Amino acid sequence: MQRRRFLGLTAAGAATAAMAPALTACGSATPGGAKKLKLIAADYGDSPANTSKKYWDSLVSEFESKHSKIKVDVEVYSWTEVDKKVADLVAAGKAPDMAQIGAYADFAAAGKLYSADQLLSIPTQADFISSISKAGEVHRVQYGLPFVSSTRLLFFNKTLFAKAGILKAPESWDELQSAAIKLKAAGVKIPFGLPLGPEEAPAETMMWMLSAGGGYTDKNGAYTIASPENVKAFKWLRDELVAKGLTGPGDPARTNRQEVFAAFCRGEVGMLNGHPTLMQQAEAKSIKYDTAPLPGSTGKSKATMGVADWMMAFKQNGNRDQIGTFLNYLYQKDNVLAFTGQYDLLPVTTSASRDMAQLRADQKLWPFLAQLENAEFYPADKTSWAKVSKTLKEKVGGAVQPNSDPEGILSEVQREADATEIADPQR
Template sequence: MKSKLRTGMMALAAAGALTVSSCGFGGSGDSGEEGGASTLDLLVPSYSDGTKALWEGVIEDFEAANEDISVNLQVESWENLESVLQTKIQAGEAPDIYNGGAFSAFADEGLLYPANEVASEETIADFQESFAENEMLDGTQYGLPLIASVRALFYNQDLFDAAGIQAPPTTWDELHAAAQEISATGVPGYGMPLGSEEAQGESLIWFAGNGGGFGDESEITVNTPENLEAAEFMKKMISDGVTQPDPGATQRTPMINVFAQGQIGMVYALPQTVGQIKEENPDLNYGIASVPTNSGEPSTLGVADRLMAFKNDEDKQEAIKAFMDFFYAEDNYVDWVETEGFLPTTKSGSEAMGSDESLKPFLDMLPTAEFYPTTNPAWNAADGAFKSLMGQLEDQDAQTVLEQIQSKADAA
């Protein structure tokens, strides 16, 4: 299943920011301001067949409650979204509100409102701290986290029972032992996808599980003691034969498909995997648990999309703020997130959705989510290096692999 969450718009953002600087940034050609009325342009991607109708419902209710504000909605596919945004920027017609990925280049050029200027204190305070911090550049929050996804451990209960495993693992040692027991039955105990699709995601799950990570907006940190210890344990899993064959060539999506058919003991997967299993193999006897870490303290990979507001016309600032506060009100926001099948980025949303047992492990891990350092210009190079080099962990020592990836990041 192709994830619709995007965090890799850095190249577009940089190009768009340069274009804006050179042509003069004047905002929408038609401000729509007459007699105190405001017209907001909203550009969003399509997450599902129902995305357009969802936004139309939000807009209808918002306009009914705010008769002096209207909203022009434009929905684009993810494939077209970035080129549409670039065209609008080049024409001096950036949307007032945009749902997209990386924001740092826009913010660095001074093109975005800080979040606290287009949302109330109550709205800002309701975001999970880990997600709010991910929307910051130089200490200022610009994005309003829209939807979230984190990884959890999916495990095959029937394979657990056959191997005599009493409970899902909470530490790396327990994960290794459980995978070893399952592998002894003839089924791979743990699925480790280090192919080009998402080697960076698998790696960050393990690195964060040892207090490591990929760095921040100012520095990419791959070759660190914490990450090295994690990579060495990953290699131990491979060398001890408790993973599927050839992890370096394994892609996440087909691997999860194999789990859904009952042929792998444990994998890290997404909230959407619940729906996939329900549709493809509803009889699968499985469970969901928190990600095992070295110490047992919770940590996981987090991914988020966001809303951001361009500084087109200062007369629209209050209208943008009214829309943001309306959308993130608990009832409106939770309905939108639930319908799209994602996780909420707000504390109130997590509380409201907490009764769904299939989502609870994901919701519990939201506060501990670790993110890709997408605000760092060198992240694209590091991301590519992970995808092309991390799979070599099968044949090379962990130190060498991390040094190679760090070198690619430093060169960027």
């Protein structure tokens, strides 16, 4: 993921990015008569040694050996540029045949994408984990094909817990606060890491909303950002963690997730909410850690946050049959597991998930996998979400600062979200 801050779904306004020069045509025919498809993909590696291009090169080679009339050209870009690259191509009228990026809703709402049932066989569609495939729907039609996924868990430093005399992971907010107090008394610099800075504030926000029984939207898809449950979560954070010095010396509103991850890997953080790639980072620094379900307001949280990145197929070049053939191949179980296994990610298909749950080599991912079926996802189907996410990054950290007004700040974000929805002609 470029050890991507992982699947943050922070791609904002992809379809509105500026046009880039020197763009090439996609989906052309080769001299030998084969149809050539263009795929733009994100790089999940953090060095040339583990770049995603190696996966795509191997997959395409095997695919083309079985389908001589279809050639696939894959271009891999870092997460800092891939969404804009695709947006530039689309804006220039030179859309790729396929894109594997962070957001799909703008393109779907503009009528530029094939739907899943236009591309995939019934068995392939049915194999998607239902909670994830629903997150790929716009007006109950699936356009976003999930590519990889993850969930979030509470990470804790076992060495620091033992030093502070904490015997088990907290299951409720009160237990979390109690553990944080003990960690602070034991000299731990950051008892609980709370990254509400601009890097990934929407993710940390969502986890606390869910742990209070709230969330970004209701069952009908309406924004509920200023709900009583969400306000309760931020008042508790303000009064019971931040005000009592249990989140360390930094300002949570200016603290980014990767900063907290790095501090955890230095042995300076007792607890934080994290995703699977933190395991690799912590192990590389010989940190003894464990994971547990997110604590809720009165007990274990009933839901955790799920995140996903997306594959989509553009209509522009008219290569539906060839795209469908390739995507049905891509989502075969072994191909899914080959990618997720390389980057400690979770599969998006039931068949691959079942295999992962039985593979001893993937045992450390099992707790994340167990959360996936009931995970809650960003409202990525909303074209307004990109703007709402940006607003959250700018404002929500202020809701935990001293003398702040969490209800007022969340209500302000709610009003802006509602106004964005009303102004969106494609909602």
